[in-house]
Amino acid sequence: MITNMAIRNIITRRSFRSMPKSSSIAIYLPQFPNPNSRAFSEIPACHHRGLVSLSALFRRYGFPPTEFPDFLKKNEFLGNSSPSEIEKSFKILLSLKPSQDFLVSIVSGCPRVLQLDFLEKWRLGVKQLGVYNITSAAIRNVLDISMRFEVSPNDVYRRVECLKGLGISEEIISKVLEAVPMVVMWKEDEIRATVDFFMGVGIQRREIDRVFGLFPEVLAFGVDNRLKPLVDEFEDLGFSLSEIRREVLRDPKVLGLENGELSQCLEMLRSLKCRVVIKQNIFLDGEFRAAYKVKLRVDCLRKHGLTYRDAFTVVWKEPRVILYEIEDIQKKIEFLVHQMKFDVQCLVEVPEYLGVNFDKQIIPRFNVIQYLQSNDGLGDEVGLRNLVKLSRLRFYNMYVKPYPECEKIYGRFAGDVAIRTRHPVGMWKLFKPQQHPQSGEDIKNIKSYMESLP
Template sequence: MASKLKPFINLRRYTAASPLNQNRSLSSNPSSRTLSTLEKSNYRKQILLANLLQRYGFPPSSLQHFLSKNTFLSNSDLSDTEASLSILLSLKLPQKQLVSLIHDCPNVLRPEFLRKWKSPVSESVPPSAIKSVLEHSSRFGINPDKFHQCNKVLKGLGFCDSTVSKVLEAFPNVLVMNEIDIRRKVEFLVSIDIPLDSIERFFHVFPEILGISTETRLKPLLDEFIKLGFSKDEIKREIFREPRVLGLELGELPRCLELIKTLKCREVIKDEILKEGLFRAGFEVKLRVDCLCKHGLIRRDAFKIVWKEPRVVLYEVDEIEKKIDFLTNRMGFHVNCLADVPEFLGVNLQKQIVPRYNVVDYLRLKGGLGCDIGLKGLIRPSMKRFYNLYVKPYPECERIFGKRREDARVRKRHPAGLWKLMKPPSHVTTEEDVVNMKSFVESLA
């Protein structure tokens, strides 16, 4: 009998705890009504805050996550937040930088922080460096006095406003450095025979040197260059030409040089890579590897790609970034596909990659492809084979793909009329030659 009554007992418990009964109990309790009103008020405040941030360009897709992480914005006065946004807008920050600053460092919206920094930033910091100065100062609690002191030290070294701005933008940690450490970097550059009139250019191009230790990084790096067989004059010339050479990690250049020595490519490509010397070639490899790693590849795969496709070294870094952007954003492939098809980075973007992709994308939309074509099928076929497979059977693809190189008009190698100058002089026939010719013919008869 007890087992039969058990389901009814559970049902009564569920009914007692049902939302309808809870609502009735809340409506009868004054304190619960107050709690409900507060929840509605907070919800309304969050909606107003979200609308305010959207007005200043904040993307709606990330608003919920942003507000849930930064509850101090919901607890603060909405008018204070709007005033902080107005101050940031008055600093003439581009909208993209403004949104990035708020997203990465929301503490800049605290009114007490901006009240201290509004005047120093608007008077002394150019717009390009405002984001890095405010973000760094907010995270590490740096006061404007420290900023003025740092600005005075840099100006005391003879740096112009553009160089000071570049240092603050690229290496904002200079705000917490003392004057002695900054001057030690200048002394190091003088010790390796960098002319005094080129010191400012050096910091303008590579301000990150301020954060590199002289004893544990810079001096051992110079010793490593010498052990690799480079002379002091060659090292000095390369550092003066490209200050970022001093940003190399210990052991990084030897690995790049080893890759160059083991390249298996045409001699023409290898000669082009080495035309400015082995040191410069190794540094160019380092720049390409860093570019690939910046876009999500691990270092081992980046070296593997450069080794398999040495033509990557002949392309500028911005061209490589354009190809990777086209691969990921337009074609929809992951950057890891480059490890299997490194040839993608070795061909021309506008002349080969874009026309082929446009043809394949058109055929895919029209249903003209029997199967999906991967990155290998798009890049590895020769121009003639790709044309015969995907362009020739479809006349409408001729316009998309463009004229084949074989059908293009052959460009003249020499200027017009040059053949007249190179034509040998004609032989002038004399009367004696005519008589001799007649006598020869008669003898034959």
């Protein structure tokens, strides 16, 4: 248990660490609203003294002073609590996790945890869980769920012991409590059913820890109404259990697919009309991985404002986008919207924008057009289609060659670099008929033949 002196040292060290070196203490300490100010005008005068004590207490523990009046209005029960009771609650919370950020976060998000009767039950509760590296977010979630649904520390302890008994490590249990805190209210049979499902797919018990660590939200999925139908769909598409196991271990988030999503993505891939080399690269890791990549790219486009149908259309028209990483796609879209000032809907008309190289094609061409527009070198506005779909040589002849100052901006054809034609010089020589030297006898035969003609 952390002593009062230790808690006081935590708060004092944090305050002085964040203090600007050039500021004096009088300037750094926040000024609380005057009790006679307008902020306290709606509170009876008999409570002013207690409110001043509360505000000083909250300030001492690191809460923003200017937000205290509104915080008090939203949580009137604090006015009925004495400062000494609230300070005891603060000390219990700090004993659970000696961090001022944790204290401010949990009290701001769930003020009801300051009830002393509730926290007294949890004075040793978190330590009894046996999760020694438990994070602040996990503790906050557990206390919040326990407060709202009246879950006792013993109930939480039994759920944690159930997870440990199934082979889940303490680090992964902490992640589960962060992502799926409602697990503390589930029946133990429901938790075991999820683990049994994974073992039925072929995932070993030691591998389940990895699945929950990378995708803890999977615990919230029902086995009968979500996971089993999803695996049945994978098998109907022709994937074996070994392939499904391999993909789940590779990225457990494939279990977050909705029923029918992978089928639609795979159907679209099989109907692609593109160069053979692109299609081969798309299916390099198998059909399952390729279809899942399509799903991730569609989700990325939808996140930036496209509809589901438009996102699918963009990926189908420009399959090279499947070969780019999600981060590269996001960078292109952000540049399109924020720098080039085009609407994201333009991708439906010009999906090729996502398939070209960002550094070698998009940036140099945009820099040239931007320079010409800033110097009134262009009469008409250049659309995204011309910016992307023009060939390198044609773009150079139209926008770079007439303006010598754009040579360095464009970079690709700067200086004495020669422009390559479609075929290398001298290619025609490879198709010239082979010549054989003529002997003297051949010449005599030709002459005699010619003389014999009438």
